[in-house]
Amino acid sequence: MEFGESLRLVRSRKPLVECITNIVTVNDCANMILAAGGSPAMTMDIREVREGVAGMQALVCNMGAIDYVDSMIVAGERANELGIPVALDPVACGTTELRRTQTRRLLDCVHFSVIRGNASEIRFLAQGGKTGAGVDVKAMDEINENNVRESGEIVAELARRLNTVIAVSGKIDLVSDGRQTVALRNGCATMARITGSGCMLTSLAGEFAGADRENVFRATVACMTMMGIAGERAEEKRIRFGTGNASFRTYLIDEVFNMEPEDIDAGIRCEYL
Numbered sequence: 001m002e003f004g005e006s007l008r009l010v011r012s013r014k015p016l017v018e019c020i021t022n023i024v025t026v027n028d029c030a031n032m033i034l035a036a037g038g039s040p041a042m043t044m045d046i047r048e049v050r051e052g053v054a055g056m057q058a059l060v061c062n063m064g065a066i067d068y069v070d071s072m073i074v075a076g077e078r079a080n081e082l083g084i085p086v087a088l089d090p091v092a093c094g095t096t097e098l099r100r101t102q103t104r105r106l107l108d109c110v111h112f113s114v115i116r117g118n119a120s121e122i123r124f125l126a127q128g129g130k131t132g133a134g135v136d137v138k139a140m141d142e143i144n145e146n147n148v149r150e151s152g153e154i155v156a157e158l159a160r161r162l163n164t165v166i167a168v169s170g171k172i173d174l175v176s177d178g179r180q181t182v183a184l185r186n187g188c189a190t191m192a193r194i195t196g197s198g199c200m201l202t203s204l205a206g207e208f209a210g211a212d213r214e215n216v217f218r219a220t221v222a223c224m225t226m227m228g229i230a231g232e233r234a235e236e237k238r239i240r241f242g243t244g245n246a247s248f249r250t251y252l253i254d255e256v257f258n259m260e261p262e263d264i265d266a267g268i269r270c271e272y273l
């Protein structure tokens, strides 16, 4: 499969992406959507999201904005009626009772085309229980070379149950639509040392699904790979210039801005499980 095609579609279709997202990383998410080629609207007020989402090509719901779940439900239900893809970032969904309850409520009301989270967040969706440490992955949940196949099966089962594409990020990323599952090995460790790399990635997942809605699996693999390659290139620059995580964050967005569709298929490290 040629994954660069999804980026080509983003660049030509320039999807409008509505994001209901957290105040920590909102500006980075908006700039990342612009870097890829689409156009963001970070609007959250429950009085306008039903009307607003109708003119968009994708909706992104980020549970970092836990106080806006009602807006996500109103916007998500309308997006579902109109066939507009909806992406979910289940930020810290297993960590507190409020988050566990609100996540279940959101999943009951809205169908998501793609759900992208770290391994602790996805483990909560798959198995319940209390998971995660704040917004970061818990070491015991991380996907590694020893558990990658077993994790792939859990993720595929979750994708079938929720009828969606599931993307787990980390050192090894997994993407599954329930029929096909891949492990992706791009990226670098510095990506976990800035806040927002996950939120930006889910924003891209919404954007790519909006541009390539007939093939959300391809769209998701494409944006996960693009993010990973951008991370590798940003890390080269960071080391060359002797800078730190603040510059890395800027380089990461720059590298997506400069990414060509061919770069994705040339740089992808993908294994079908």
Ligand SMILES: Nc1ncnc2c1ncn2[C@@H]1O[C@H](COP(=O)(O)OP(=O)(O)O)[C@@H](O)[C@H]1O
Binding pocket: 117, 118, 119, 135, 136, 137, 169, 170, 171, 172, 173, 186, 187, 188, 189, 190, 191, 192, 196, 197, 198, 199, 201, 224, 227, 228, 231
């Ligand atoms: N150790 C790592 N090696 C390579 N890529 C990583 C690593 N940790 C995180 N990433 C990448 O960083 C991005 C954000 O993932 P992650 O840190 O899991 O999300 P979150 O910020 O939601 O916890 C993804 O593109 C992921 O592949």
Ligand SMILES: Cc1ncsc1CCOP(=O)(O)O
Binding pocket: 022, 024, 025, 064, 065, 091, 135, 194, 195, 196, 197, 198, 199, 200
């Ligand atoms: C730090 C923080 N606190 C609440 S939301 C948020 C952002 C989390 O972003 P990411 O999961 O992309 O690092």
Ligand SMILES: [Mg+2]
Binding pocket: 091, 092, 118, 135, 198, 199
């Ligand atoms: Mg996150």
